[in-house]
Amino acid sequence: MPRETKIPLPTLERLATCYRYLTDIESRNVETISSSAIETATGIHAAQFRKDLSYFGVFGRPGIGYDVDDLKRRIAGILKVENEQPVILVGAGNLGSALVGFFGLPQHNFHIVAVFDNNPRKIGQTLWDLQVQDVGRLSETNAQLGARIGIIAGPAVAAQNITDVLVDAGIRVILNFAPTTIRVPDGVGVRNVCFIQELAVLSYYLSKLPEPNVG
Amino acid sequence: MPRETKIPLPTLERLATCYRYLTDIESRNVETISSSAIETATGIHAAQFRKDLSYFGVFGRPGIGYDVDDLKRRIAGILKVENEQPVILVGAGNLGSALVGFFGLPQHNFHIVAVFDNNPRKIGQTLWDLQVQDVGRLSETNAQLGARIGIIAGPAVAAQNITDVLVDAGIRVILNFAPTTIRVPDGVGVRNVCFIQELAVLSYYLSKLPEPNVG
Numbered sequence: 001m002p003r004e005t006k007i008p009l010p011t012l013e014r015l016a017t018c019y020r021y022l023t024d025i026e027s028r029n030v031e032t033i034s035s036s037a038i039e040t041a042t043g044i045h046a047a048q049f050r051k052d053l054s055y056f057g058v059f060g061r062p063g064i065g066y067d068v069d070d071l072k073r074r075i076a077g078i079l080k081v082e083n084e085q086p087v088i089l090v091g092a093g094n095l096g097s098a099l100v101g102f103f104g105l106p107q108h109n110f111h112i113v114a115v116f117d118n119n120p121r122k123i124g125q126t127l128w129d130l131q132v133q134d135v136g137r138l139s140e141t142n143a144q145l146g147a148r149i150g151i152i153a154g155p156a157v158a159a160q161n162i163t164d165v166l167v168d169a170g171i172r173v174i175l176n177f178a179p180t181t182i183r184v185p186d187g188v189g190v191r192n193v194c195f196i197q198e199l200a201v202l203s204y205y206l207s208k209l210p211e212p213n214v215g
Numbered sequence: 216m217p218r219e220t221k222i223p224l225p226t227l228e229r230l231a232t233c234y235r236y237l238t239d240i241e242s243r244n245v246e247t248i249s250s251s252a253i254e255t256a257t258g259i260h261a262a263q264f265r266k267d268l269s270y271f272g273v274f275g276r277p278g279i280g281y282d283v284d285d286l287k288r289r290i291a292g293i294l295k296v297e298n299e300q301p302v303i304l305v306g307a308g309n310l311g312s313a314l315v316g317f318f319g320l321p322q323h324n325f326h327i328v329a330v331f332d333n334n335p336r337k338i339g340q341t342l343w344d345l346q347v348q349d350v351g352r353l354s355e356t357n358a359q360l361g362a363r364i365g366i367i368a369g370p371a372v373a374a375q376n377i378t379d380v381l382v383d384a385g386i387r388v389i390l391n392f393a394p395t396t397i398r399v400p401d402g403v404g405v406r407n408v409c410f411i412q413e414l415a416v417l418s419y420y421l422s423k424l425p426e427p428n429v430g
Contacts, residue, residue, distance in 0.1 A: 192232075
């Protein structure tokens with residue numbers, strides 16, 4: 001991520017974590033939440049979280065906490081996720097299919113509007129309600145769609161080519177699931193989701209646990 | 216993650232990010248790497264990274280940097296990812312299928328050894344080379360397998376039930392892909408991968424970009 005982003009990345013990540021949690025509890029009809037309850041659920045330290053929010057002029061009420069609906073709306077405003085945003089996806093395999101299904105959920109404002117692949121056996125097939133298109137037509141298609149968010153769900157060997165195609169087509173931020181490092185020009189943002197990396201962190205934690213009692 | 220973990224979580228995350236990057240460049244036959252080249256590729260600040268490594272007595276050579284193979288081995292030793300570890304997965308949908316394929320790659324030491332689902336239409340089907348088993352038999356099966364790492368790739372509504380089954384079966388760390396918060400007893404570690412959260416961070420970044428020139 002570029003250094004000129006005004007809010008520190010860890011603050012953004014905490015707000016995004018909290019946003020997810022608020023969406024979750026809102027669906028269970030929870031009306032107010034304290035920062036310590038948020039800490040228990042998400043691992044975000046309460047004092048840190050209050051500090052993050054105070055930066056945006058958002059304060060809880062002592063002894064009560066935050067109104068869930070209001071807090072969610074405020075964080076959505078900070079993260080700019082209040083409005084629907086079109087997303088294009090490259091890679092129509094199992095992961096791509098899972099992502100299309102996932103982002104089809106009505107509670108999210110990210111909508112995958114087009115899916116691309118370079119495999120002739122996949123092009124023309126239907127993924128949920130979208131027809132898989134030839135990646136060679138991505139730029140042309142996105143000239144109509146105007147998406148600025150792209151997702152790479154292809155294999156590592158294809159990731160750089162896909163990146164170049166996305167950037168050429170006007171994509172400005174990329175969520176990369178391919179287990180490789182992609183290079184982007186200045187001004188294009190990337191986040192990598194790497195399953196191995198997540199398991200590596202858990203692996204360290206596992207190594208520090210006491211062995212279970214035997215016998 | 217529990218607070219008694221000795222290495223700060225951000226350090227672990229940086230090491231895991233770097234580990235992934237080293238795996239990546241090793242396959243391209245890169246032999247040495249400087250901390251500033253690591254910064255360019257991964258976004259981890261060079262000074263921070265050198266500090267992280269010096270904590271473990273790992274130092275680069277001035278003007279040369281780190282030997283890729285050695286650095287990878289040292290980080291693998293810190294994260295405890297040198298040896299093969301069995302992993303069990305619950306949820307045999309598209310995401311589960313993508314994960315089984317992904318962790319089937321030979322360069323990783325995490326191997327999914329069993330897949331479970333509660334859907335009678337999925338139980339008995341083959342996912343890559345694994346037969347999907349009834350989640351009701353998870354505890355019994357894991358008594359044989361001895362896995363301590365579990366992955367949840369089921370829907371949000373099922374996630375807490377799956378968590379309880381995994382914990383009962385001796386799983387001590389969980390990678391959760393369900394878009395909901397799961398509750399675990401003390402001493403069980405969780406990491407959440409949330410696609411929405413990742414897009415929310417990118418969405419903020421996108422909102423700060425200058426509009427492209429028009430006309």
